[in-house]
Amino acid sequence: MSQTPFMRRTGRRETHSPRSALSIVTAVVLLAAVLWLALELVLSATGNAALLIAPAELMQRTASLGTATVPAALTAAGIVIAVAGVAYVLTAILPGTKPRHVIENPRSAVVVEREVLASALARTARTMARLAPEQVTASVGHRDVQVRVHPTSGKPVDQQAIQEAVDREVSGYSLARALKVTVVVAPQGAVGV
């Protein structure tokens, strides 16, 4: 398949989180802190009363924070801050995969949400097994599909045929990452559907 650099890049961007929300929140919080510090500096330089704490006092307190605080509180605060730091580093490193799959197409970059794939495959299985919509559910993961069939009581379903039908449907999508299909037939039949 001739995938242009644009399509490869777009497909990658569409399936991974840009981390925008956390970036914006972080930047806004830091911005507030920076503006507050600048304001305090201006206030103290012009001889006005401090808003919350004067810069000189802030430095003084920070310098002696180690002994001026209850050790347990210091430890607890330290743990909270470190855990937040680990969460940030993980956010930066982890891929942040979005629930989408890339469809290979000669002309366009195409992404499809897992939910769309799942409902299409559930419909395929349902049509093959001649069941009601509620009797078939499908879930699509990163590289696998699970189709759960709940047959009508007394009417066994052909698992092999469903498997083949779903396999055929999946291979018709030309997904960039192949999906392994598993069909699970519930041992107990449903009554009254």
Place this chain on the structure above:
Amino acid sequence: MNGTRRGLNRVLLGAFGLVLIALGALAVLAGTGPDFAKAWTRTGTGWWARIQDLLASAKIPGQDISWWTLAVMGLLLVAGVLLVCWIASQGGGRTKQLCTSDDDAGTTTVETAVAGQAIKAALADNKQVLSTAVQAWELKGGSGLRISLQARKGASPRELMAVLDELVGGLDVLLGEEIPVLIRIKAGTRSRFARTERVT
């Protein structure tokens, strides 16, 4: 799809995380080890005394403030501007112009709305498509077109793609050039609540 600088986001978030980890580790060390806490206060107070000497040595003539204070204010302002730039770099890159071409007669600009209306009109009768949104964003040397469509529950992506391929082909003929296209097939609240199309 937009112009967000994702690498920058990740680098800055990671750096911020490392700073937080370092601060947290310092606080835990000071909380658990009295010796470390004492060392912290000793070093901190020493530094603060030196900073105060420094501030006193560079007084602005006739004023009570130091050049250093002014420099710190400047740095804070620069940091603030950089943070605003970081916020502004999220998203963005949308454009109303789909493509432009220059020739002897002048410049021709095709707006995104042209493609948007054509695509929406073409998909309006399609039972498998619940809604369509078309948007263009800036790319190096032109614009890209994003077609987002909400598929009906159970709609086959293969059939949708067959329709869309034809549509994009028609657009190429209409515009006279092949612009980069992104197609996004989504599910959503409307897909969840709309009933399945039984006859296809």
